[in-house]
Amino acid sequence: MCDMIDSQSAEKISRMKKLRRTLSESFGRIALKKEDSSFDEICVTKMSTRNCQGMDSVIKPLDTIPEDKKVRVQRTQSSFDPFEKPANQVKRVHSENNACINFKTSSAGKESPKVRRHSSPSSPTSPKFGKADSYEKLEKLGEGSYATVYKGKSKVNGKLVALKVIRLQEEEGTPFTAIREASLLKGLKHANIVLLHDIIHTKETLTLVFEYVHTDLCQYMDKHPGGLHPENVKLFLFQLLRGLSYIHQRYILHRDLKPQNLLISDTGELKLADFGLARAKSVPSHTYSNEVVTLWYRPPDVLLGSTEYSTCLDMWGVGCIFVEMIQGVAAFPGMKDIQDQLERIFLVLGTPNEDTWPGVHSLPHFKPERFTQYSPKNLRQAWNKLSCVNHAEDLASKLLQCFPKNRLSAQAALSHEYFSDLPPRLWELTDMSSIFTVPNVRLQPETGESMRAFGKNNSYGKGVSNSKH
Numbered sequence: 001m002c003d004m005i006d007s008q009s010a011e012k013i014s015r016m017k018k019l020r021r022t023l024s025e026s027f028g029r030i031a032l033k034k035e036d037s038s039f040d041e042i043c044v045t046k047m048s049t050r051n052c053q054g055m056d057s058v059i060k061p062l063d064t065i066p067e068d069k070k071v072r073v074q075r076t077q078s079s080f081d082p083f084e085k086p087a088n089q090v091k092r093v094h095s096e097n098n099a100c101i102n103f104k105t106s107s108a109g110k111e112s113p114k115v116r117r118h119s120s121p122s123s124p125t126s127p128k129f130g131k132a133d134s135y136e137k138l139e140k141l142g143e144g145s146y147a148t149v150y151k152g153k154s155k156v157n158g159k160l161v162a163l164k165v166i167r168l169q170e171e172e173g174t175p176f177t178a179i180r181e182a183s184l185l186k187g188l189k190h191a192n193i194v195l196l197h198d199i200i201h202t203k204e205t206l207t208l209v210f211e212y213v214h215t216d217l218c219q220y221m222d223k224h225p226g227g228l229h230p231e232n233v234k235l236f237l238f239q240l241l242r243g244l245s246y247i248h249q250r251y252i253l254h255r256d257l258k259p260q261n262l263l264i265s266d267t268g269e270l271k272l273a274d275f276g277l278a279r280a281k282s283v284p285s286h287t288y289s290n291e292v293v294t295l296w297y298r299p300p301d302v303l304l305g306s307t308e309y310s311t312c313l314d315m316w317g318v319g320c321i322f323v324e325m326i327q328g329v330a331a332f333p334g335m336k337d338i339q340d341q342l343e344r345i346f347l348v349l350g351t352p353n354e355d356t357w358p359g360v361h362s363l364p365h366f367k368p369e370r371f372t373q374y375s376p377k378n379l380r381q382a383w384n385k386l387s388c389v390n391h392a393e394d395l396a397s398k399l400l401q402c403f404p405k406n407r408l409s410a411q412a413a414l415s416h417e418y419f420s421d422l423p424p425r426l427w428e429l430t431d432m433s434s435i436f437t438v439p440n441v442r443l444q445p446e447t448g449e450s451m452r453a454f455g456k457n458n459s460y461g462k463g464v465s466n467s468k469h
Contacts, residue, residue: 129156129197129198130198130199130200131200132200132202132207133155134154134155134156134198135152135153135154135155135161135163135198135200135207135209136152136153136155137150137151137152137163138150138151138152138153138160139151141162146166146167146175146177146178147164147165147166147167147178148164148165148167149162149163149164149165150162150163150165151163151212152209152212154197154209159211159212160212161197161209161210161211161212162209162210162211162212162213163207163208163209163210164207164208164209164210165205165206165207166178166205166206166207166208167204167205168203168204168205168206177276177277178206178208178276180275180276180277181208181274181275181276182196182199182206182208184252184275185208185275187250188246188247188250188252189431189432190242190243190246190431190432191242191269191271191429191431191432191433191434191435192239192240192242192243192246192269192270192271192272193243193246193247193271193272193273194210194211194213194263194271194272194273195210195211196208196209196210197209197210197211210273213263213264213265213269213271213273214264214265214266215263215264216259216260216261216262216263216264216273217236217259217260217262217263217264217270217321217325218258218259218260218262219264220264221259221324221325221328223446224446225328226328227325227326227327227328227385228325228326228328228446229443229444229445229446229447230326230388230389230392231443231444232268232325232443232444232446233322233325233326233389234418234419234422235268235270235435235441235443236262236264236268236270236325237318237321237322237325238414238419238422238426238435239269239270239435240262240270240272240318240321241318241410241413241414242410242414242435243270243271243272244272244311244314244315244318244410245409245410245411245414246431247272248311248314248409248410248411249411253309253310253311253313253314254272254275254277254314254317255277255313255314256274256276256277256294257297257314257317257318257321258294258296258297258317258321259321259324260274261273261274262321267434267436267442267443268436268442268443269434269435269436295334295338295341296320296330296331296332296333296334296341297316297317297320297321298316298341299312299313299316299317299404300316300342300345300346300352300402301313301363301402301404303338303341303342303345303365304342304360304363304364304365304366305363305364305365305366306363306364306404309404310404311409311410312404312405312407312409313404314410315399315407315408315409315410315413316399316400316404316407318399318410318413319331319396319399319400319407320332320400322392322395322396322399323379323383323386323396323400326383326385326386326389326392327383327384327385327386328385331383331400332344332345332348338365339370342371343371343372345402346371346372346374347372347374348376348377348379348381348382349376349377349400349401349402350374350375350376350377350402351371351372351373351374352402352403353368356402356403357402357403358403360403378393379393379396379397379400380393383396389418390417390418391416391417391418391420392418394416394417394418395408395413395416395417395418398413398416399413414427422441423438423439423440423441425438426438426441
């Protein structure tokens with residue numbers, strides 16, 4: 001019995017020796033002498049021990065590796081010595097299946113052109129997207145409750161950018177509005193929507209890097225009080241509707257339309273911005289928060305507690321902004337609370353009832369006894385400058401409808417007679433094309449006497465000026 005065990009043990013030892021010898025000989029085929037000391041990185045590919053059929057894979061002789069794929073290493077007796085190899089024989093491969101061991105370059109000689117260099121993500125040699133040090137802050141533009149906006153400059157391409165730096169609270173995490181804004185804007189590519197260039201995430205902040213646009217519609221109207229030039233109003237409104245039509249077709253609601261969120265470039269290009277309250281609207285509709293939209297631009301259905309709304313929510317804001325651009329003052333500037341805001345709306349449009357607004361009595365905050373009973377008026381009675389522009393009052397009245405389903409859609413508004421004197425090519429532009437690529441389309445100078453100078457019967461093609469504001 002002992003003899004049999006000894007015999008089996010001897011056989012095992014013999015097999016082990018043969019296996020060791022085979023492996024030693026195989027590795028010996030790639031073991032070479034030291035040749036150079038310029039080696040600075042080696043990538044060791046992980047090998048699967050099973051093939052795709054689940055069977056044990058066969059170890060093939062290393063001689064089957066093509067000559068240009070062999071990696072030469074120096075084997076020594078010590079437990080760990082630097083591997084040295086001429087740089088022109090090293091090919092770096094960065095992938096999930098490779099473990100890379102880095103070494104400092106010990107040679108100052110020139111690198112062979114055959115070597116493929118991939119800069120390390122943390123390399124400071126060149127600025128990269130996604131890195132905070134790739135952008136230089138120039139000045140603070142504004143500060144909100146959870147974010148600060150800076151004017152900046154990209155070190156990647158030298159262009160001006162807007163840096164929206166969102167402060168992160170350790171116990172609260174990333175604000176959901178920032179996540180929502182970033183996720184939506186990543187998929188929106190349109191000339192009238194602000195472009196998101198980059199996202200930078202650190203432990204302390206989340207920075208959204210946008211294209212830089214020098215002002216917004218609120219500042220523009222403050223600079224030119226008393227109402228804007230009617231042709232400029234038309235171009236701004238066309239661009240606003242164009243951007244809204246694009247997002248509405250993708251079932252996205254902005255939910256916070258106001259002049260401060262409409263950026264204006266130095267050429268007059270209008271861009272929808274600040275998608276912090278925006279969200280994708282699924283079909284069929286769900287209920288959403290009624291705590292959206294700045295009070296002056298908030299529609300009556302939302303003010304009355306409705307949480308079931310669609311793209312018509314944004315269209316009320318369009319009507320308010322349209323009137324404000326022409327008249328020079330906010331359409332419904334509530335000064336106290338929601339009750340005051342609703343009173344101002346009903347004073348012009350009439351206090352609603354079940355006949356004019358089916359379902360209004362079922363809204364949470366509608367109490368007929370709380371509101372003064374007003375009859376509807378012509379919009380020109382409230383905003384006299386609407387009568388100075390062809391078809392302006394009609395378009396405003398179709399946007400400012402208390403009953404949400406009666407409001408004009410963005411796509412339908414673009415086909416309204418109000419825009420009939422604009423060049424037909426504007427409706428043929430691709431999404432990323434600016435309206436200012438069409439000949440003779442440009443902003444008019446804001447003179448302060450624009451209504452009187454404009455006249456009731458002016459058409460777009462007459463008296464085009466080459467001046468810019």
